[in-house]
Amino acid sequence: MASKTLLVAQREYLDNVRTKTFWLGILAFPAIFALAIGIGWVMNKTKAQQPYAVLDLTESGLGTRIEANARANDRIASLRRFASEQGVPEAKLAPLDAIDLTDPATLLLQLRDLEGAVTAEADPQQTARFERMVESLAAKYRFEPLAALGAEHGSAAEREQVLREHVRSGRLFAYFVLAGDPVADATQLGYVSNNLTDNALSEWYGGAATRVVRKLRLAAAQIAPETARHIQESIHFRPRRVAADGSLEDVKDEQKANKFAPVVFVYLLWIAVFTAAQMLLTNTVEEKSNRIIEVLLSSVSPGQLMAGKIWGIGATGLTLILSWAVCGLVGVHFGVQAVPKLAEWNLAEIVGDPLYLTSFVGYFLSGYLLFAAILVAIGSVCNSLKEAQNLLQPVFLLLMIPLFAMIPVVQEPNGLMARVFTYIPLYTPFAMMNRASGPPPAWEYAATTVLILFxxxxxxxxxGRIFRVGVLMTGNPPRLKEILSWLRAS
Amino acid sequence: MDHALTLHGVTKRFGSFTAVSDLSLEVPKGCIYGFLGQNGAGKTTTIRMVMSIFHPDAGTISVLGHPDAGEVKDRLGYLPEEKGLYKKMKTAEIVAYFGKLKGMDRSTANQRARELLTRFGLGDWLDKKCEAMSKGMGQKVQVLGTIIHDPELVILDEPFSGLDPVNRDTMRDIILDMKRQGRTVIFSTHGMEQAEQLCDFVMMIHKAKLQFAGSLAQVRQGRDLGIQLDYDGDGRVLQQLPGARRVNDHGKHAEIFLQSGQDPQQALRWLVDHVRVRRFDYREPSLHEIFVRTVEEADARLAATGGLR
Structure with a gap:
């Protein structure tokens, strides 16, 4: 008897897996995922260079200092990043503190010397990469000298008029106006641009201006640079966690990645469960509407048919997950080669973590079976997909909730909300997957396993009871009252 | 005599609606048995009960000697009224699939599916998908799926509906072939000619109730004889035939019943004067006539008794 269930399951599986659309759908998901990341990256890379001008009306020529500071700051950021990636000791960067970031005459020279010293020991390939990093940062914003814009001569109002025209025509992204003595009173500064949403340039330039003005004010107040640094120091708390043996250990990026990994898994779980359950529904309604169901029922019992369908499509779902896992591992493999930083996150380790992997497969199966039972019952009482869609809406909304709860649960994997969700059977698989970074105590795994199996x-x-009757019904879908009476009938 | 199917006092209700009422029937082994009745009369419900898809509210059914068709599913073949196939499956695959569901082993089912399809003119379609086929071909594929496992009892619900004459002949040949092999065939139909030509036995059900059952001869027995007339001319004049009680005019053919005591010879003379007579026959009524008359009489009885079922 069981072999008939197997036959049905086998047919369902082959029917799905053999179609081109199935494989297109499977591959489309990672492809779209990769594309989305790729587009963001490309857009960031290809963001148009923003040309800007500075109308410097200050007597001290503050604009030159700000410009030099802004550029130097970019280089320092690149240098620090490079040093941390290459494991250059902190001490090597100590001379940075001695550089006067407000003096354009010495600033860049000193900085170049230091860069040379730091990169000298690194391998040439890495040094070249550092050079590219510096260049790409420098190319982000282009300083346009007033001479090139024809705003060199004339009264302040005339020159600003010229710049205004350039902003209007699009030649300039923006211009800054430095007037009065910003060190004494910084109220006469202006930023003119027609782009109201992209504030990056104004923040970048403003940051440099702040640093320069602050430095000059400290000097004017005759505060020693050491004192000033001391006062301005930001306070950091060193993040650590209690390890299994009770000692303290530093928190690394990879552990954060680990912590958020379940979110990705829950999302994939959700898509997999929903895709498979949806397939089952469509397929049941189709079988019912093209009447093949009656032929089948003359050969197999309704229970065998239902079980066969559910297992067959469950196997289809597993194929889906396996394909994604393969895509994910291949993606991580190539991703690590392209972006070395990724290697530190141990993505392959997360994807291949036995706890995550077994939970994922286990929770996929249990979540799928639960929703499959609901959807196959819905499918069996509907005569058309349109009818089914209407009935599906509430189920879909129910299924959405774990997605909304995902972030709060991952932040507090053993908190109240996480626990509540865990014991609502429809959400158990999602909630437990979500909490995997905790991870929850073993007894909770045991309790939820019992709960979900039941x-x-x-x-x-x-x-089964609804399917048995519903699948042969034609005409209007049954009322809830009727369905309840089928449930009571043995 | 050994029976392939026995129904005893079978009743099926859906809510307040009685679909089949107190139906008793015996289908001998090795015969072709026709189920007649109007749409909604209860034929399909009866068949579904026989197939254990529905369970009767009262009465007993014995299929191939078993009280539950579920026990002998693999020895039955069933073609439902509304026919469907998996569109994406290949024809040979789907026929073999039905065979496997009936317990045939894989290789036998595959081989036999290809054999059958080739024998019935679908050799070019073995590896084509069902969605590409015409309705007639699809129906043929379904029938082959019904008989692939050599069932002892085959139940075909409206096997002729929607078929062109050539495919009707193929279907007829399949049915006759099965009878020759000693299998029992039950089919339901609206086509009285097919029933008359093919069936050893017929039964008629009307508004859930059995009206008659038996061999064709038994069903015809005792019914008044009628004139079977082939003619050319204006058929309206036939209505004026003196002594005629009932005239079923089909344009070129008419079935005429006379009032009792009227002489068919007289009628012939009158007819010769009014239309060109090509054939004149005085014999038992056709199944068509019996069917129509049964419906009329049953409805009249129901109207007289209040009409509630």
Whole structure:
């Protein structure tokens, strides 16, 4: 008898897996995912260079200092990043503190010397990469000298008029106006641009201006640079966690990645469960509407048919997940080669983590079986996909909730909300997957396993009763009252 | 005599609606048995009960000697009224699939599916998808799926509906072939000619109730004889035939019943004067006539008794 269930399952599986659309759908997901990341990256890379001008009306020629500071700051950021990536000791960067960031005459020279010293020991390939990093940062904003813009001579108002025209025509992204003595009173500064949403340039330039003005004010107040640095120091708390043996250990980026990994898994789980359950629904309605169901029922029992369909499509879902896992591992493999930083996150380790992997497959199966039972029951009472869609809406909304709860649960994997969700059978698989970074105590794993097995058993029993009657019905879908009476009938 | 199917006092209700009422029937082994009745009369419900898709509210059914068709599913073949196939499956695959569901082993089912399809003119379609086929071909594929496992009892619900004459002949040949092999065939139909030509036995059900059942001869027995007339001319004049009680005019053919005591010879003379007579026959009524008359009489009885079922 069981072999008939197997036959049905086998047919369902082959029917799905053999179609081109199935494989297109499977590959489309990672492809779209990669594309989305790629587009963001490309857009960031190809963001148009923003040309700007500075109308410097200060007597001290503050604009030159600000410009030099802004550029130097970019180089320092690149240098620090390079040093941390290459494991250059902090001490090597100590001379940075001695450089006067407000003196354009010495600033860049000193900085270049230091860069030379730091990169000298690195391998040439890495040094070249550092050069590219510096260049790409420098190319982000282009300083246009007033002479090139024809705003060199004339009264302040005339020159600003010229710059205004350039902003209007699009030659300039923006211009800054430095007037009065910003060191004494910084109220006469202006930023003119027609782009109201992209504030990056104004923040970048403003940051440099702040640093320069602050430095000059400290000097004017005759505060020693050491004192000033001391006062301005930001306070950091060193993040650590309690390790299994009770000692303290530093928190690394990779552990954060680990912490958020379940979010990705829950999302994938959700898509997989929903895709498979949806397939099952479409397929049941189709079988019912093209009447093949009656032929099948003359050969197999409704229970065998239902079980066969659910297992067959479950296997299809597993194929889907396996394909994604392969895509993910291949993606990580090539991703690490392209972006070495990724290697530190141990993505392959997360993807291949036995706890995550077994939970994922286990929770996919249990979540799928639960929703499959609901959807196959819905499918069996509907005569058309349109009818089914209407009934599906509430189920879909129910299924959305774990997605909304995902972030709060991952932040507090053993908190109240996480626990509440864990014990609502429909959400158990999602919630437990979500909490995997905790991870929850073993007894919770045991309790939820019992809960979910019982729920699946119950859902199958109920769905079987509805399916048996519903699948042969034609005409209007039954009322809830009728369905309840089928459930009560043994 | 050994029976392939026995129904005893079978009743099926859907809510307040009675689909089949107190139906008793015996289908001998090795015969072709026709189920007649109007749309909604209860034929399909009866068939579904026989197939254990529905369970009767009262009465007993015995299929191939078993009280539940579920026990002998693999020895039955069933073609439902509304026919469907998996569109994306290849024809040979789907026929073999039905065979496997009936317990045939994989290789036998595959081989036999290809054999059958080739024998019935679908050799070019073995590896084509069902969605590409015409309705007639699809129906043929379904029938082959029904008989691939050599069932002892085959139940075909409206096997002729929607078929062109050539495909009707193929279907007829399949049915006769099965009878020759000693299998029992039950089919339901609206086509009285097919029933008359093919069936050893017929039964008629009307508004859930059995009206008659038996061999064609038994069903015809005792019914008044009628004139079977082939003619050319204006058929309206036939209505004026003196002594005629009932005239079913089909344009070129008419079935005429006379009032009792009227002489068919007289009628012939009158007819010769009014139309060109090509054939004149005085014999038992056609199944068509019996069917129509049964419906009329049953409805009249129901109207007289209040009409509630």
């Amino acid at each position: 729920s699946v058993w119950f859902a199958f029993k109920a769905a």
